[in-house]
Amino acid sequence: MDEDRQPLLGARTGAAASPTGHRATSPIWRKRILGAFALLSTVLVLSAVASWLAGKEHEGFQTSDLPPTRDTHTRREYGLKTVQFLEPQDETPCNKPHCVVTAARVLQSLNTSADPCDDFYEFACGGYIKAHPIPDDKSQVGSLNDLAEDNLRLLKEVVAGPYKPDPSLVGDEAELDKANFDKAQGLYQSCMNENVIEDVGAAPLINLLRTVSEKFPLSSGKSLDRLKLVAALAESHTLGTSPFFAMYVTGDEKDPDLNIIRLSQSGLTLPSKEYYEEEDFVKSLEGTVREAFEHVLRNATEVKGDWKGLARDVVELEVALAKISLPSSEMQDPSKLYNEFTPKSLSTLSKVLPWQTYLLTRFPPSKFPSTINDSTLLIVETPSFFANLTQVLAATKPTTVENYLLWKYIWNYSDYLGKEVRDLFKGLKQKTGERASVEPPRWRTCVTLVDNVVGEISAKWFVAEAFGGDSKQAASQSIAYIKKAFLDRLPNLAWLDEETRKTAVEKVENLISKIGYPDSILKPKEVADKYKDLPIKKETYFENAVSAEKWFSADNLKDILKPVDRKKWHMTPPTVNAYYNPPMNEIVFPAGILQPPFYGARDPQYLNYGAIGMVVGHELTHAFDNNGRQYDAKGRLRDWWSEKTSKEFEKRAQCFVDQYSKYTVKGPDGKEVHVDGILTLGENLADNGGLSRALEAWRADMDAPGGKDRNQKLPGFDGYSKEQLLYLGCAQVWCRNTRPEMALKRVRTDPHSPARYRINGALANSKEFAEAYRCKKGSRMNPVDKCLIW
CATH class of the missing domain: 3.40.390.10 (Collagenase (Catalytic Domain))
Structure with missing residues (x-):
């Protein structure tokens, strides 16, 4: 979790x-x-x-x-x-x-x-x-599930209903309380406004993909430009996707009051590496990627042509990532996951990136002075994965890497689009147990979103009742x-x-x-x-999702400056x-x-x-x-x-x-x-x-x-x-x-x-x-x- x-x-x-x-x-x-x-x-x-x-x-x-x-x-x-x-x-x-x-x-x-x-x-x-x-x-x-459903229904009464003032609050506190409620309700309303969501279709995602593709092109050369890859990955991680690996700030398990940087294996679309060993699941993934490329990516980039081949290349890259990933059963022992590195020693182990450059991009000195240097402590959960990642990327075409990064955006943000786009992923998600054959009631999706994003706002009214x-x-x-x-x-x-x-x-x-x-x-x-740094507008559902991902990332990274x-x-x-x-x-x-x-x-x-x-x-x-x-x-x-x-x-x-x-x-x-x-x-x-x-x-x-x-x-x-x-x-x-x-x-x-x-x-x-x-x-x-x- x-x-x-x-x-x-x-x-x-x-x-x-x-x-x-x-x-x-x-x-x-x-x-x-x-x-x-x-x-x-x-x-x-x-x-x-x-x-x-x-x-x-x-x-x-x-x-x-x-x-x-x-x-x-x-x-x-x-x-x-x-x-x-x-x-x-x-x-x-x-x-x-x-x-x-x-x-x-x-x-x-x-x-x-x-x-x-x-x-x-x-x-x-x-x-x-x-x-x-x-x-x-x-x-x-x-x-x-029954109890969770009851709790969601109670939250629905909160966010879908009128603001209930707290008589114990006066002045600025009362105004802030109302503003907090409006933010939670605005997020709920943006999610419930299906007419607007259907009217804009895939356009918000297409615009995002176009911006990312133009800003961080990787397919222009015969070999992968590592500095361009650094910039592309930093942006992708900031926006909530985790291609190749995940990086986050968390407590140091050997010094629990100290926050440190931790890196772990990531990048798979299917639930675990075992799925990539079964042809049926791999073919389903490939078909879903192809459909997504045909319906979304073709309108977002200059790439044209063999969508089936491009999808196959992306899935083959994920198969390669699955092979070097540790199984879930080997990701349980905290001592084995606690491996100390510095940017310099990690760059020796894994030449896929200039790691200090990547970290300075995520932690710019203007905001995080003296945070990243040669001796910065990094905890790498799976050193073997990062070592083998170098060989995987060396054998992968730059075009495939770029399309893989774009695929991760599509997969991550598809739920925030209209039904036509969401349906592209329905079969795969049903096959892997992540979704049922029929979408849940819209209110359930939207209340869950509110709880996940601004749960400390809506919680006040929940506990008052429950x-x-x-x-x-x-x-x-x-x-x-x-x-x-x-x-x-x-x-x-x-x-x-x-x-x-x-x-x-x-x-x-x-x-x-x-x-x-x-x-x-x-x-x-x-x-x-x-x-305060999370902007929410009740008219822009997709943009709210992007803002939330940026906010989660920024909120996590700033912990590096303070104790746990x-x-x-x-x-x-x-x-x-x-x-x-x-x-x-x-x-x-x-x-x-x-x-x-x-x-x-x-x-x-x-x-x-x-x-x-x-x-x-x-x-x-x-x-x-x-x-x-x-x-x-x-x-x-x-x-x-x-x-x-x-x-x-x-x-x-x-x-x-x-x-x-x-x-x-x-x-x-x-x-x-x-x-x-x-x-x-x-x-x-x-x-x-x-x-x-x-x-x-x-x-x-x-x-x-x-x-x-x-x-x-x-x-x-x-x-x-x-x-x-x-x-x-x-x-x-x-x-x-x-x-x-x-x-x-x-x-x-x-x-x-x-x-x-x-x-x-x-x-x-x-x-x-x-x-x-x-x-x-x-x-x-x-x-x-x-x-x-x-």
């Missing part, structure tokens, strides 16, 4: 309590609650529960598939297997409206004909999957219990030596948590200052996600994820700990996964493990690699594709550790004063123990349906395992789960051999 640890979900934030209100007051949530009651009125959940217990059938489910009655050792039949439910029936379930709504949500997702000891994900999510086919405008649907003070307090409490659970666990790990254990304790104790949103979004002047901003968030508040940032040793939970089904202020705590508690534990465990463990309590990349303990960790980690590498998904051709156990190792360790800590933290919370009141039974689940419901709460936030194209893309590029295996893989390693569901030893969900680190 960026230089930080991969977030919980795998993709461009202390906070005070919400200015006003809580999400339950918003129109969207009122509709959802009313809808749930309407559904419950139809299926009569509560009376159906009584009917179930009386031995009747309901909607095709047999009584043997439903929760057992009062016998605390009644067995529940699942074909050849049995599961015991041990909770006594002496507790009156909660029948209040919010409990009924929550019960309906959980019940509807279940597939009670599935055996939880054979496939718990199917048991927990089968009902959801069956009831939620993937619509034509989406590549996947799921509980997370994030109450109780949400922050509850998240803080969960974090405290999770941290304590981890600290309590450390003395019990015999494979940890004392010195390593001591440093691990220090790291947990120094962990910083950010919850909800940054305080800065409530301060109009700070927000205005952030976006420890208050900075890397996600906007409405984001349904979370992350651990190793150099800051911080875990971050935006307001967007602190909503049902992850967290409900009035939901039973066993569901909350199963969901948001697992998320908190997941992010904390990232501090000690195969990558996070390489950073100390102050966020410095250094080896603080003893050799013996490190070897034991690697041995235990290999168990997870082997386990998850056996899992498969079906690709678009119907063939089974294996999960990459190396690529997904860090996330799998976090899922396993997070699940264990969530259970332990919940038990501690239960033992605290008022624990029983916070854990009332839900109607319809009389036969379930609270532990069993905790595991349901954990699984059901990952319920999803995914198209095969998207599934293939995720397996190849996403460090997270597919949802089914995030749940089944972690639970199969949990003896507590096996005990809760009385799974027979040797069953799929209770294998004899389990993997365990934390």
